[in-house]
Amino acid sequence: MTTALAVVGSAALVLSGCAESKRESTDNTSGAAGASNATMTFAAAGAPSTFDPFYASDGETFRISRQIFDTLVAFKPGTADMEPGLATSWTPSADGKTWTFKLRTGVKFTDGTPFNADAACKNFERMDKQNDAGQSAAGYWADNMGGFNKSKDDLYQGCTAKGDDTIELKLLRPTSKFPALLGLPSWSMQSPTAMDKGKANDVKAQGDGITQSEYASKMPTGTGAFKFEKYDVQNKTITLVRNDNYWGDKAKIGKLVFKIISDGTSRKQALLAGEVDGYDLPSPVDWPSLKSAGMNLEVRPAFNILYLGLNPSKTPALKDVRVRQALAYGINREQFVKTQLPEGAEVATQWYPKTVDGFSDSVEKYPYDPNKARDLLKQAGQSNLTIDFWYPSEVSRPYMPDPLKVYQAIKSDWEKIGIKVNAVTKPWNGGYLDGTKAGQAPAFLLGWTGDYNTPDNFIANFFSNKSMGIEAYPWGADFRKNMSDNDSIVDPAKRTAAYKTLSDKIMKEYMPGVPISHSPPAIVFGKNISGIVASPLTAEDFATAVKK
Amino acid sequence: MLRYIARRVIQMIGVMFALSLLIFCWLRLLPGGTVSAMLGERATPERAAQLRKTLGLDQPLPVQYWTFLKNAAQGQFGVSSQVQPGTDAMQVFLNRLPATMELAAFAIILALITAIPLGYLAAKRRGGFFDTLGILGSLVGVAVPVFFLAIMLRQYFSVEWHLLPLTGRQSVEATRVTGFFVFDGLITREFDAAWDALKHLILPAIALATIPFAIIFRITRAAVLDVLDEDFVRTAEAKGLTNNVIRRRHVLRNAMLPVVTTIGLQVGGLLTGAVLTETVFSIPGLGDAMKVGFENKDYSVVQVLIVMAALTYVVVNLLVDIAYAYIDPRVRIR
Numbered sequence: 001m002t003t004a005l006a007v008v009g010s011a012a013l014v015l016s017g018c019a020e021s022k023r024e025s026t027d028n029t030s031g032a033a034g035a036s037n038a039t040m041t042f043a044a045a046g047a048p049s050t051f052d053p054f055y056a057s058d059g060e061t062f063r064i065s066r067q068i069f070d071t072l073v074a075f076k077p078g079t080a081d082m083e084p085g086l087a088t089s090w091t092p093s094a095d096g097k098t099w100t101f102k103l104r105t106g107v108k109f110t111d112g113t114p115f116n117a118d119a120a121c122k123n124f125e126r127m128d129k130q131n132d133a134g135q136s137a138a139g140y141w142a143d144n145m146g147g148f149n150k151s152k153d154d155l156y157q158g159c160t161a162k163g164d165d166t167i168e169l170k171l172l173r174p175t176s177k178f179p180a181l182l183g184l185p186s187w188s189m190q191s192p193t194a195m196d197k198g199k200a201n202d203v204k205a206q207g208d209g210i211t212q213s214e215y216a217s218k219m220p221t222g223t224g225a226f227k228f229e230k231y232d233v234q235n236k237t238i239t240l241v242r243n244d245n246y247w248g249d250k251a252k253i254g255k256l257v258f259k260i261i262s263d264g265t266s267r268k269q270a271l272l273a274g275e276v277d278g279y280d281l282p283s284p285v286d287w288p289s290l291k292s293a294g295m296n297l298e299v300r301p302a303f304n305i306l307y308l309g310l311n312p313s314k315t316p317a318l319k320d321v322r323v324r325q326a327l328a329y330g331i332n333r334e335q336f337v338k339t340q341l342p343e344g345a346e347v348a349t350q351w352y353p354k355t356v357d358g359f360s361d362s363v364e365k366y367p368y369d370p371n372k373a374r375d376l377l378k379q380a381g382q383s384n385l386t387i388d389f390w391y392p393s394e395v396s397r398p399y400m401p402d403p404l405k406v407y408q409a410i411k412s413d414w415e416k417i418g419i420k421v422n423a424v425t426k427p428w429n430g431g432y433l434d435g436t437k438a439g440q441a442p443a444f445l446l447g448w449t450g451d452y453n454t455p456d457n458f459i460a461n462f463f464s465n466k467s468m469g470i471e472a473y474p475w476g477a478d479f480r481k482n483m484s485d486n487d488s489i490v491d492p493a494k495r496t497a498a499y500k501t502l503s504d505k506i507m508k509e510y511m512p513g514v515p516i517s518h519s520p521p522a523i524v525f526g527k528n529i530s531g532i533v534a535s536p537l538t539a540e541d542f543a544t545a546v547k548k
Numbered sequence: 549m550l551r552y553i554a555r556r557v558i559q560m561i562g563v564m565f566a567l568s569l570l571i572f573c574w575l576r577l578l579p580g581g582t583v584s585a586m587l588g589e590r591a592t593p594e595r596a597a598q599l600r601k602t603l604g605l606d607q608p609l610p611v612q613y614w615t616f617l618k619n620a621a622q623g624q625f626g627v628s629s630q631v632q633p634g635t636d637a638m639q640v641f642l643n644r645l646p647a648t649m650e651l652a653a654f655a656i657i658l659a660l661i662t663a664i665p666l667g668y669l670a671a672k673r674r675g676g677f678f679d680t681l682g683i684l685g686s687l688v689g690v691a692v693p694v695f696f697l698a699i700m701l702r703q704y705f706s707v708e709w710h711l712l713p714l715t716g717r718q719s720v721e722a723t724r725v726t727g728f729f730v731f732d733g734l735i736t737r738e739f740d741a742a743w744d745a746l747k748h749l750i751l752p753a754i755a756l757a758t759i760p761f762a763i764i765f766r767i768t769r770a771a772v773l774d775v776l777d778e779d780f781v782r783t784a785e786a787k788g789l790t791n792n793v794i795r796r797r798h799v800l801r802n803a804m805l806p807v808v809t810t811i812g813l814q815v816g817g818l819l820t821g822a823v824l825t826e827t828v829f830s831i832p833g834l835g836d837a838m839k840v841g842f843e844n845k846d847y848s849v850v851q852v853l854i855v856m857a858a859l860t861y862v863v864v865n866l867l868v869d870i871a872y873a874y875i876d877p878r879v880r881i882r
Contacts, residue, residue, distance in 0.1 A: 046840075049633040057587070136602040139587060142595055203634075205602045207619065207626010208582045208847040212634025233632060233643050234727055235717050236832045261715050261830040262840065265699065273706040273714050394843075429585040429845060430578065437593060465592055 037254035038547035040529065043267045043279035044258045048238065051228060052200060052216035053185040054127055057139040059538060062185040063280070064258060067240055067542050069188030069222030072101055072120070073179050077533040077541065080303055080355060080453040082180055086115060086189055086223065096174025096490035103165045107247045109191035110227045117161035122192040124159040124169065126201060133205045140186035144177060174490045180452035194221035225251045225543035236260040251543035252531065271295065271526060277547065278525035280538070284342035284401050287522060296525040302518035303355065303536035304399040304449040305348055305458065308410065309513045313469035315387060315442035321511055322380040327443075328366035328514045330373035330417040336409045340402070341519045348515035350503045351459050355536070357492070358455035358499025363507040366514070373417040386420040390441035395428035398521035399447035406445055406516070439466035449521075450537070455499040456487045459506075468512050479510060552873055560862050567858050568620065568851075572613050575847050581605070582629050585844045616851075625855070626848035631840045637848035640837060641856055646727030647717060648826065648833035652818040654749045655756035656811070663761045664807065667768025668800065674773060682765060689762030694821060698755040698828040705751055713748050715830035720744045752829040756821050760814040767810045771803035778802070819857075 046060045053065035074085030087101040107115040127141055130148045138148075147154035155177075157170040171178065181187065190200070198215025205211075220228045225248065226240035238258040242251040259276055261267045267279040268286055272293060282290055282297070291297050310327070312318040333347045350363050377383050391407040400406060411421045424441070426432040436444045446467070451457050460483060463470050470476040482502055489495035506512070523534055531546040583599050600606045604615060619626065625637040632640045670682040706714035713719060718729050722741035725732045730749070733742025775781060776799060784794045823835030830836070834853060841849040 047632060049630075132602050136595075136599040139595065142598075143592070205604070207616075207624070207637065208603055208605075209627035209629035209637075210602070210634065211627050217634065232724075233635075234647065234724065234729075234832060236830065237716070259716060260832075262836070263827060263830060266702070266715050266828065266830050269699075269702050269707050270714050273702075273710065275706070275714050275719075429843070434581075434584045434596075437596075 035250065035252050036547065039255040039257055040253045040278070040542065040545050040547055041257040041259055041276045042542070043261045043270055043276040044238075045260075045264075045267070045280065046262060047236070047260050048258075050212055050216045051220035051231070052190070052213065053188050054141070054190075055134070055137040055139075055203065055210075055212075055216065056186065059280075063538070063540075064238060064240070065185040065188055065220075066224075066539055067226040067256060068220055068224045068228055069185065069190060070224050071183050071185070071187055071189065072103075073183040075183050075452075075535065075537055075539055077544075078301070078535060080450065080536050082183060082453075085183065086120075087179075087182075090179050092174075092178070092490065094490070096178075096488070097171045099169045099171070099178060100162070101167050101169065101179075103167065104247065105165050107223050108245065109194070109221050109223050110243055110245070111191050111194050111221045113191045113193040113221075115189060115223050116164045117167045118164075119192050120167050120189060121159035121161050122195075123189050124156065126192075126195060127187070128154065128156050130201065131203070133203045133210050134201060136205070137203055137210045138186075140184060144181055146172075174488045176454045176456050176487045176489070176495055177452075180454060184451055188222060191221035194219050223247065225249075225541070226256055246543075249543070252546050253542075256542055271524065274526065276526075277529050278523065278532075280521075280523045281398060282522055282524045283396070284519075284522075287342060290524050294527045296527065296529060297522055298524070298532070298534035299342075299344055299520045299522045300534045300538070301355065301536040302344065302346065302520040303353055304447060304521070305351065305353065305518055306399040306406070306445065306447040306516045307348070307351070307462065307513055308516055309436065309441070309444045309446055309462075309468050311439055311442050311444075311467065311469035311472075313439060313472040317380075317382050317385055318442065319472065320380045320382070321509070322376045323382050323385065324511045324513075325366070326373040326376035326380070326382075326417065327414070327419075328511065329369045329376065330419070331410055331413050331514060331516070332368040333514075333516055334368060336406070337517050340405050340409060341517055342401070342522070344520040346518050348517050350507055351462060351515050352455050352503075353450070353518045356450070356453055356455055356458065357496045358503060360500040360503040362500075363504050366507075368413075370413075370417050377417065377419075383418055384420070385418070386422065387414075388422045388424050388442050390424045390426070390432065390436060390444035392428045392432040392445070393425045394430075395432075397447055398449055399517070399519050400445060401519070403445055436467050437465055439469055441467070452537070455503070456483070459483060459502075460487070463512065470512060473510070473512070475510060479506075549873065553870060556866055556869060560866055563862055564855070564859065568617065568855060569613065571851055571854050572616055573609070575845075575850060576609060576612070578845070582845045582847055585846070586629055620855070625852045628841075628846055628849045630844035630846040631837050631849045637852040640849050641834070641852045643727070644832060644834045644837045646729075647831055648819065648822050648835060650728050650730065651749060651752055651756060651822060651825070651831060651833060652815070655753040655818055655821075656760060656815060658753050659757040659760040659764055659814070660811070662757075663764035664768050667765045668772050668795070668803075670765070671769045671772035671776060679769075682769070686762035686765045689758045689765075692758070694755050694758065694824050695828055697758060698752070698825060701751045701754060702829075712750050713744075714751070717748050717831060718745045719748070752825045752831060755828070756818060756825045759821065760811075760818065763814060764807060764810055768803065768807050771806050772799055775799050775803045 044060050048061040048064050049056050049058050050061060053061060053069065056062060070086045072085050072087035074083050075081065076083045086104050086107065088104050089102045091100050103117060103120060109115060128148055128150065130138055135142060135148050145155045150157055155172050155175060157172055160168045162168055195215055198213055198219045200213050200215040202213045203210050225243055225246045227243045229239040229241050231238045240256040242254050261270055264283060270276045271279060287297055310318050310324055317323055337345045337347050349365060350360060352359060377385060389407060391403045414421055426435060435441055436446060448458060448461055462468060470479060486495060486498045486502055489498055523540065525532060528548045529545055531544045532540050532542065534540060583596050587595060604612060623638060628635050628637050628640050666682055670679040673679050702714050705712045720741050722733060722738055723736045725735060729745035730742050733739060733745055781798055784798050822833060823838055826833045826835035827839050837849055838853050
């Protein structure tokens with residue numbers, strides 16, 4: 001084998017001249033800083049599920065969608081705060097059920113179709129009118145709008161064009177989701193002409209999947225800074241080119257290629273070899289070596305949470321608030337964050353990060369106090385408590401780079417306060433998600449990365465389903481009503497105050513689980529790439545990238 | 549003869565039927581499923597139930613299996629949910645096949661052109677430094693895990709020395725005709741593209757060829773040693789034939805029989821090895837599709853891959869048996 005390697009190695013060395021010349025020619029096309037025809041290649045961890053973001057819920061699809069499409073509402077670079085997108089302003093009615101959006105004028109989709117009130121309403125009508133398969137595929141609409149076809153649960157009740165540059169959206173009830181929700185890629189404005197031509201709503205279930213429309217696979221058309229060029233499935237690359245007629249600042253690179261590299265080590269090596277110009281979510285273990293190699297590692301503000309869920313319907317001892325408080329006092333979260341999480345991570349004091357409106361400074365804190373934990377357990381008559389603790393295998397999440405280490409840290413701390421911990425581990429998509437969501441796990445690890453800056457986007461996801469067994473508590477119904485009432489408050493200041501009160505109450509009285517940490521995920525680019533602003537929502541705009 | 553073929557074809561259909569039942573039940577009895585893979589963290593029980601209903605996964609297993617059989621008989625194995633979402637699973641298979649075949653072909657060629665001459669040389673210089681080195685090398689070849697070798701190759705040849713590309717199949721724009729990138733480059737006269745595709749094959753092919761190389765080297769060496777001890781070689785030498793003639797006509801020709809049998813076995817193994825190699829080098833072939841399909845419960849794609857692999861195996865066996873029966877009539881009677 002050694003000899004064989006030597007033979008091939010020598011051959012490769014002979015060939016290297018050509019390899020180098022190719023690399024040089026690629027670099028030459030990069031041009032100078034600023035607008036150029038340079039190509040930026042970004043390594044994606046997986047294939048996009050579709051090019052029609054309305055039917056997507058995965059980050060790989062959304063990253064590409066954000067470059068092709070614009071939304072009515074945008075987010076300020078580097079923050080989760082709203083700013084004008086294709087809508088320049090918005091106003092709610094006094095009851096919060098009608099929203100008037102003023103639209104940007106003179107904008108065209110890349111197929112020449114004008115973007116106006118008519119086009120915007122056609123988009124909303126299209127999103128709402130879905131067949132069975134479409135309803136199953138359109139996860140974000142189903143989760144956030146509650147229903148389809150103007151059903152009784154459907155938040156969306158209609159869109160009316162008021163002239164060429166104004167639309168009015170009618171809602172079933174007021175909600176804190178509006179208008180931030182419209183900044184998500186799923187609500188991208190797409191060309192009605194192209195959608196009609198490619199039969200965008202023509203999806204159907206077949207076997208174990210849902211078919212894509214011709215529009216979604218071949219002709220996604222938006223108003224964004226880049227245009228879709230092709231998806232080369234045999235080479236796993238997606239190519240976008242600059243939209244020279246873009247209404248805003250035009251892209252500074254000419255071409256944007258997404259190369260799918262599913263293996264994490266390969267992505268890192270590809271960046272170091274100069275084969276790609278960046279990739280997302282580098283493992284925190286690799287941060288120092290990437291930095292020392294001169295790569296531009298951008299650490300995002302933490303807009304996520306890792307939490308320990310508890311479910312009293314599985315272990316009745318958990319119904320006693322003293323037991324749940326003891327479990328919180330018994331975890332050394334400060335040490336865990338310091339030793340196991342990347343630089344910039346913080347202990348979570350409540351169920352959303354501090355940048356979210358509704359974050360309260362006055363919540364009850366649970367610093368590490370094993371003595372207090374033991375006392376509380378004793379008072380509750382649970383000094384010999386045994387808990388089945390679920391953690392996922394085969395997965396790494398932005399808020400939880402290594403689930404096994406989180407489990408080991410908590411287990412070790414809990415054993416010090418006399419709790420016996422039984423490990424239950426399952427593959428993420430092989431029973432873990434299903435099991436926890438169905439309320440089968442007494443104690444478990446889960447987390448969330450926010451979609452937009454509202455408390456509801458966090459807590460409604462944690463406490464509205466069966467995973468935490470909220471219905472088993474005497475205060476369960478009140479809590480759910482609180483969440484729903486707060487979500488419906490129209491006045492932003494009053495709503496923020498109400499969420500602060502709720503956060504205090506959750507941490508002091510309810511304590512349904514333990515918020516653990518907020519970890520900053522990173523995105524990394526090569527030495528020669530600059531100009532990209534890291535976003536807490538992972539909504540980076542690649543049009544601002546400069547390749548030297 | 550026709551009756552024999554008919555009987556064998558019926559047997560083959562029976563085998564495929566049993567196999568499909570096995571795959572179908574096995575995949576559905578695994579924990580988790582396509583629904584949780586498709587919905588991820590955002591899966592509420594209501595949405596999961598709706599998706600299950602839409603996909604027909606709420607039906608009893610026998611009903612699901614019957615639907616699967618009906619569709620499969622028409623060549624429809626459903627739509628991929630994860631490997632290439634929204635695309636017909638058979639189309640995914642066809643898209644991926646050329647990458648794996650190209651890689652496997654390149655790897656076996658690489659193994660042959662190195663292992664046979666080196667095995668011959670090692671035997672000729674039995675006990676010498678070259679022989680010892682060759683034996684050690686082949687031992688290491690079998691022992692070193694493919695993924696470790698792959699990572700080392702990438703680290704040096706790509707990251708450190710910038711000699712060869714690290715991932716994928718091609719870095720330049722090219723016309724696609726057959727999906728075999730090197731071949732496409734040659735027939736369209738886009739020689740740059742062919743060369744670029746070839747460079748992308750070098751590292752994965754080395755990784756994949758390591759084990760076949762080691763095995764073919766050992767078999768060649770042993771076979772040549774056996775032949776070298778034969779009387780007819782000594783006779784040839786005594787007759788004063790040139791070394792070249794002795795090597796080609798007497799030694800290699802006789803030594804190649806066990807080697808050819810081994811090569812046949814190794815080709816099957818290459819396709820299995822491709823799963824790991826394709827993953828490490830991010831090559832969109834069948835191995836990569838199998839891995840992504842399994843991890844994400846993309847039943848449609850996994851079913852197609854297993855069924856097509858089994859079908860190939862069964863059909864090849866059938867053809868071999870028919871050939872035997874043609875050559876030896878006694879087989880038909882048995």
